[in-house]
Amino acid sequence: MKDFIIIGNKAVNGGKISLNDLPGSAGRMDVLCRCVTSALFISFGMRRDINVWLILKGEPSPEKIVRFNGETMRSLNPDERSSGSLIQKALLIDASDVEKQSTPGVFVRYGNLEKLLSEFEKEERPMFYLKEDGNDILEMVQNHDSVALLENGVYILGDNQGVFEEDEKTIENAGASKISVGPISLLSSQCITLILNALDRAAPNKSDDE
Amino acid sequence: MKDFIIIGNKAVNGGKISLNDLPGSAGRMDVLCRCVTSALFISFGMRRDINVWLILKGEPSPEKIVRFNGETMRSLNPDERSSGSLIQKALLIDASDVEKQSTPGVFVRYGNLEKLLSEFEKEERPMFYLKEDGNDILEMVQNHDSVALLENGVYILGDNQGVFEEDEKTIENAGASKISVGPISLLSSQCITLILNALDRAAPNKSDDE
Incomplete structure (x- = not known):
């Protein structure tokens, strides 16, 4: 098992992010989306032994952690908008200190590095x-x-x-x-x-x- | 100088592509956009000694070649939507067999592999x-x-x-x-x-x- 943690210094952690503006109003969420793709995708499939942990340190706070779990992942494509959409969904559910699954293979909770x-x-x-x-x-x-x-x-x-x-x-x-x-x-x-x-x-x- | 040629088997080569649907209606244009980013970007700048040639083999045809030139590139960010937007602009100008610049550093013409x-x-x-x-x-x-x-x-x-x-x-x-x-x-x-x-x-x- 390998885990990748990416610190999103300005990444928005609440509300509805715009998939048309991942680099701007979502706080360079595009950087995190590209990390998800490079960690999980190979040419004809997905690396199943990997978790990607995105630390969202931006507004409106408090910080959240979104986890992409290769083993249970569904409905993810390699384009930035696809992972962005799953992050968007994760940010729209009521978070707590305990991880909750927002969509298959994607989890969210309050937490920091x-x-x-x-x-x-x-x-x-x-x-x-x-x-x-x-x-x-x-x-x-x-x-x-x-x-x-x-x-x-x-x-x-x-x-x-x-x-x-x-x-x-x-x-x-x-x-x-x-x-x-x-x-x-x-x-x-x-x-x-x-x-x-x-x-x-x-x-x-x-x-x-x- | 290094040149990267990427064959876009289904990549749309005319009309206005949708930046909200690069993988779908634009014919997996997302794949080509990611190639532009990985070829041209480093952490704090751009690789200037590189050309990226995208062969757009999809509809409506005839095939076009879009070139991203690192040396003269302007207004490009690493997100897929950014390169997608420059491809979109390249596809909207009147192409010929001779390369024309559509935006700084991006060129388009009819041509094939x-x-x-x-x-x-x-x-x-x-x-x-x-x-x-x-x-x-x-x-x-x-x-x-x-x-x-x-x-x-x-x-x-x-x-x-x-x-x-x-x-x-x-x-x-x-x-x-x-x-x-x-x-x-x-x-x-x-x-x-x-x-x-x-x-x-x-x-x-x-x-x-x-």
Whole structure:
């Protein structure tokens, strides 16, 4: 199981978002939608062993977490509007501190990065923070022990604004290791593609479920 | 200079496409939009040394080619709707066999894959066809001579339907070598990200222009 957490610094967390304006009034929700696509889709199917956790830190608050669960996902297509529509539906149900399913495979609750990481800490999951000065994932997958950790990893990424200092402290306190995917700073969705490809290459026979 | 050609088997090539329905009535235009984003965008800027050529093979025909030119591109954001909007504008101008600029950095003309590849053949550009049984690009970039070819490469990809037999013959006749990006068949946009990352890794100091 692999988990991707993407921090949406301005992503709207309540009310009806406009699918015609995901980058604007929805607070760069397009960034998060692209991350969902790159984490869950392959050419002829879906990666079933993945959760994508979107931390919506924008207005009107309080923060919400929307989870896309590959295993139970239905009615998701790779276009941004499709994942945007499922986020829209998730934001329209009454949220609580306990996760509720809004549509098949999509879940929503109140919560923030700190809370989520503390849950993963309890489960003793290895955590990885995408950062330019981190260890190169393609070098890491040369090592068998690292592959086992990465295959079970929780990956934390910022959005177009990156990760602000407070969140970075939370990530450090949770004990995440820094990893990188190459010499150039890329879009979050591109980073996810590169992480998954590195793992596909490390375990070519067991990494997908079409 | 690198060129990416994406074959849009059903992509609409005339009239006004609906930005609210890129996957449906526009003929999986979303696939092509994602390819534009993954080819041109990095975290804080744009790759200027890239052209993206979209072959629109759908209705009402005849086929058109829309080119996104990184060097002169303006008014493009990474969301699908943004590139979709520029494609929409390109389809609304009177096309001819000679390229016309529809908006800054976007060009349109009548044409098909065969014509485009013959032009690249005349320029003696190395051509690469993305295919599962091709040579692994990460192995290829270990070799200095291959890197020089890949850096100047024309990359040909299918869309969600792949590449049909007739186009595959055209690609073979043009002398393209098969390359692959890993053990799992991925979305065209994900393949582009992986090609560019392999080249970034091969030439870490000169591959982007932010």
